[in-house]
Amino acid sequence: MNILEIENLRKEFTNKTTKKPIVAVDNISLSLERGKTLGIVGESGSGKSTLGRIMLRLVEPTSGKIIFNGTNITNEKPAELRKLRSKMQMIFQDPMVSLDPRMSVRELIQEPLDIHNLGTKAERTKAVEEISEKVGIAKSALEKFPHEFSGGQRQRISIARAVINKPDLIIADEPVSALDVSIQAQILNLLKELRREMNLSFIFISHDLSVVNYFCDEVAVMYLGNIVEYAPTSELFTSPMHPYTQALISAIPEIEIETKSKRIILTGDVPNPADAPSGCHFHPRCPIAIASCARQTPLLKNYGSNHQVSCNLVGVNA
Amino acid sequence: MSTLRRILKRKSALLSLIFIALITLAAIFAPLIAPFSPNEQFKDGLTLQGAPISPSGTYLFGTDLLGRDLLSRLIYGARTSLIVGIIANGVAVLLGTTVGITSGYLKGRIGSIMMRFTDLMMAFPALLLAITLAAIFSPSLLIVALVIAMVNWVQIARVIYTQAISISEREFVIASRGLGATNQRVLLKHILPHLLPTVLVYATLGIATTVLLEATLSFLGVGVRPPTPSWGNIIFENQTYFITAPWLVFTPGAAIILLALSFNLLGDALRDELDPTQRGLS
Numbered sequence: 001m002n003i004l005e006i007e008n009l010r011k012e013f014t015n016k017t018t019k020k021p022i023v024a025v026d027n028i029s030l031s032l033e034r035g036k037t038l039g040i041v042g043e044s045g046s047g048k049s050t051l052g053r054i055m056l057r058l059v060e061p062t063s064g065k066i067i068f069n070g071t072n073i074t075n076e077k078p079a080e081l082r083k084l085r086s087k088m089q090m091i092f093q094d095p096m097v098s099l100d101p102r103m104s105v106r107e108l109i110q111e112p113l114d115i116h117n118l119g120t121k122a123e124r125t126k127a128v129e130e131i132s133e134k135v136g137i138a139k140s141a142l143e144k145f146p147h148e149f150s151g152g153q154r155q156r157i158s159i160a161r162a163v164i165n166k167p168d169l170i171i172a173d174e175p176v177s178a179l180d181v182s183i184q185a186q187i188l189n190l191l192k193e194l195r196r197e198m199n200l201s202f203i204f205i206s207h208d209l210s211v212v213n214y215f216c217d218e219v220a221v222m223y224l225g226n227i228v229e230y231a232p233t234s235e236l237f238t239s240p241m242h243p244y245t246q247a248l249i250s251a252i253p254e255i256e257i258e259t260k261s262k263r264i265i266l267t268g269d270v271p272n273p274a275d276a277p278s279g280c281h282f283h284p285r286c287p288i289a290i291a292s293c294a295r296q297t298p299l300l301k302n303y304g305s306n307h308q309v310s311c312n313l314v315g316v317n318a
Numbered sequence: 319m320s321t322l323r324r325i326l327k328r329k330s331a332l333l334s335l336i337f338i339a340l341i342t343l344a345a346i347f348a349p350l351i352a353p354f355s356p357n358e359q360f361k362d363g364l365t366l367q368g369a370p371i372s373p374s375g376t377y378l379f380g381t382d383l384l385g386r387d388l389l390s391r392l393i394y395g396a397r398t399s400l401i402v403g404i405i406a407n408g409v410a411v412l413l414g415t416t417v418g419i420t421s422g423y424l425k426g427r428i429g430s431i432m433m434r435f436t437d438l439m440m441a442f443p444a445l446l447l448a449i450t451l452a453a454i455f456s457p458s459l460l461i462v463a464l465v466i467a468m469v470n471w472v473q474i475a476r477v478i479y480t481q482a483i484s485i486s487e488r489e490f491v492i493a494s495r496g497l498g499a500t501n502q503r504v505l506l507k508h509i510l511p512h513l514l515p516t517v518l519v520y521a522t523l524g525i526a527t528t529v530l531l532e533a534t535l536s537f538l539g540v541g542v543r544p545p546t547p548s549w550g551n552i553i554f555e556n557q558t559y560f561i562t563a564p565w566l567v568f569t570p571g572a573a574i575i576l577l578a579l580s581f582n583l584l585g586d587a588l589r590d591e592l593d594p595t596q597r598g599l600s
Contacts (some may be wrong), residue, residue, distance in 0.1 A: 058496050085498030092489055101595055102511045115499050144595040161497075222535040 003169050003201040004032040004055065009064035011050055022274045025061075025312060026225040034168070037195065039216030039233070041209060041248070045270050047225040048205045052171045055203060056088055057081060067290040069168060082165055086116045089162040093174035095154035096297045099146040105132075105157055111167045129166060135160045135190060135251040153185035156190070163194055171203045177210060188215055209252050211239055212303060217308075221245050224273055224281040241309045243286050265310040280312060288313055324591050331587035335339045345396040353378070357545040370556075370563040380565050382556050389546040392570060398548035399574070402463045402532045407524040409467035416476025421475075422482025423505055436475045443470045445534065452540035462541050466531050474520050478513060485512045495592060512555035515589045517532055526578030547571040549574050559588030 011025040024047045032038045042048045055066060057073060066074050073084060076190060088110075092098035099108055101264050106128055113124045135156045147155055162170055175191070175297055176184040188211065198279040206212050212219055213233060220230040221244065229242040240246045247264040270275055277284050279284060283293035293312055300310040327333050344351055354360075364385040365371060373380040379388040417436065421429035439447075451465045485491065491508050499507075533550015535541030542548050544555075549570040556566035590596045 043413060053492075058492055082498040082500065085496065090493065090496045094489070097489040098493045100494070100508055100511075102593065103507075105593075111499075112497050113499050114501065115494075137389050214399055281393070 001034065002031045002067075002199050003034045003069055004030075004203070005065075005067040006030050006055060007065040007067070009051070009054055009066070010062045010243075011054055011059065012062045013045075013193065017272075023225050023276065024231070024273065025054060027064075028225075028227055030220060030227070030230070032169075032201055032203065033244065034201055035199050036217045037204055037215060039204045039212035039219040040222060041206055041212050041219060042222035043207060043270050045224075045273060046222040047273075048222050049173050051222070052090070052173050052203060052205045055171055056085070056090055058090070083116075086112065086118075086165045087167050087169045088171070091155075091158050091163070091172040091175045092172060094178045095158045096178075099157060099161075101146055104143050104145055105137065108146070108157060109142075109160045109164060112161060113274055113293050114164065118165070119304075131160045131164045131261065134194075135163075138207065150183075152187060152241045155179060155183075159187075159190065159194070163200070166198060167200070168199045171204070171205070173205045174207070175204075177206065177208065186297075189214070199285075209237075209248055212245060221248070223269055224276055226281060226310060227308075228282065228310050229308065230300065235304075235307055241303060241307070241314050242311050243288050243313075244282050247287070255288060321588075321591050325446045325584075325587045328587050330583045334496045334583040334587075337576060337580045338584070341396050341573075342400065344393050345400050347479045348373070348393045352387075354387040354390045354394045356388065356390045356394040356547050358366075360387070361385075370559055370566060372563065373565060379569055380563065380567055382552070383559055385564075386545075388552075388566060388569065391552055392573060395547040395549045395552055396573070398459060398542050398546060399529050399532070399550065400589040401459055402466065402548070402579070406466035406470065406532070407462070407521065407528045409464065410470035410524060410528075411474055411517060413467065414471035414520070415478050415513070417471070418475040418478025419505060419509060419513065422589050423481040423486045423501070424510060425483070429489060431522060433475075433479060436472050436479075437514070439468075439472045440476070445538075448531070448535055449538060449540050459542060462532060462535060464539065466528055467534070469531070470524060470528065474524075475515060477520075481513055481516055482509055485509050514592055518585040518589045522581040523578070525581045526574060529574050529578070552586075 007029050009025055009028045010115070012021040012023050014021055025206060028051060028163050030038065039308075040048045040251050042049065050059060054061045057066065057076075061074065064074070065072060068084065068088060071084070073081060076084065077090050096225075109128045109132060109298065110124055113119060113127060118124070119127065128142070132139065137153065137156055137160065139151075146157065149157070172191070176187050179187060191202075192215065195202060204212065216233050218231065219233050219236045220227050221242065222228070223244055228237065229240065229245045237249060250262070250264045263288060268285050271281070271284065276292070279294045279296050280298050282287070282288070283289040286293065290313070297311050298310045298312045300308045301315070302308050303315060326335070360381065364381065370385070371381045371385055379392065382388050382391065384554055417432055421432040440461070447464050448469050451468060452462065455465075486509060488521045491504055492506055494504055529550055532541055532548060535552055536548060536551035537554035538545075542551060542579050544551065552570040553567050556563070560567050
């Protein structure tokens, strides 16, 4: 059974002065198998973080369905939702702002247990000490406060907080983007280890393709609120079909100069979502766009096993 | 080391605490300490021309315009001022914080209604409101304190409201809600501790303004009834002698300032020591 399914999720924000709707997430459907990891990649402003928060209903969707573990949670009442929250957790990008600076590490890690009232006082203390040892926080450091730690250590605290309740699903929103490269690898390995031991399912939101390649089973590429390509990781990286994905992958730095394929340079910036281009949102920056792309909105279609692409020209040229 | 111990290590905080304790003791044991009855008018309490007597052996702080012993009046006045200062300001801070924090966190309709009500209260001239309220209820010490609280909570609610809004948007609050925390928990465990510096500033600074507002009310005849002394009404009663007998205004004034300063310094120390990122830095 799938741990998480979302159907036709849409989120519009309304600009308060112009009253114009801004579509942050446009009609997205995804599913995640238990124990698997789905990466969501995209530039800033592509709607990936909003999508992640909608999945946990930290942001309410405008329309669409969220099914967690077989339960439709889209319209779940706050009290019911609170109970379910112990099974779905979030890891934020910057632990400096997502950890309350006035709480000690022990209080922070214990908070999920306190909230859901699990176990006795002694059991909670024991659980905190076990999990902090597992993520690599010394027992002696538990009485310290978040600002006394390095970035990597702080992210370990966030991770301990996320997994102490033995959740089924973790939504990690850029969990390593704020860290040094050497620390990134340690944190990713820790997440991998926990994923194996606890059979966790992950939604992994990132802008860093090499990190996604290392960590995810499947990848969805987002552009301006839409999914442009959705495929198993190995397939996406070896044979990307959407011109945007191709450009992103060609931009990953490589060590072997000879094998380096030609870099596809995209011009311009991500357009303002309040004023998204007509037809295919990507057409003003697309290297292969033709005139009809400005009119025709592409649909996400299947090409081969589980490889979905949203482009007017894929399949036509091939 | 406990927070209290760390606070006591600061010289300014320790001195403040000692001063507040002394004033409190003086207020409680006023009948034992005061050399005279505060309301007795002494035959030798005025000069032959009818002017107050300057500080001397018998009347340590001199006498006031009616020939009463100023020191005794100050000691008894500490009762009124402390009770009004602590009750009035305490209620104002409590009410202002509660209204501000709930409307700031809940936003929506309930928040709007609460804040519009606060705006309404703010639009009333504070003194007029206080006089009206004091006229409706017969003035006793407690009523005066509550009237002052009714006037003072509004600004506190406003400031707390805006801060609560900005804190409730911070990521650790979203993270805590994501963990399944109830509104009550978020408010008490995450938002309130971050509002503590502001609350403490109001709780300590407010003492001085409260004592002065009580004096104003007394002066207008709707505060503490004469001859009961309060630091504020001692100043007002004697202000006509400001040039010839300055001690009548300066001693109660100094008492108000020192009390306010002590509460302030203590509040500062408490604020710094309760914030883990500031602890031990100053």
